Amino acid sequence: MFVSYILSKVRAYMRYRDTVRELSMLSDRELDDLGISRFQIESIAREHAVA
Template sequence: MSTFDEVNNVRPAINNSIGGYISGVSARFAQYRTYRRTLEELQSMTDRELTDLGISRHSVRSIAYRAAYGG
């Protein structure tokens, strides 16, 4: 009977680790989509529009990165 108990104790741990992995991948993909969407939107703006927002063309990538990943 101890073998059955040991197997039952392992399954929740495996399910939690797989669920955590999938959740992490999903979160990273959502961050990447946010980065790409922000980058594309800022790159599509004219220099005048960016200047009105106080953004220079060369800082667009770093702004998109901070919007998606923080920091």
């Protein structure tokens, strides 16, 4: 049970990191098309990692 909890946290962190990296690579114009501001990237990534 403890190991599965740790693995889920590691996977969530990896999803967070990947999402931040991918969104950060987008231009401001592309982010605007998605309705995202640069300052929102981390919170959006955090939400995605939990889901």
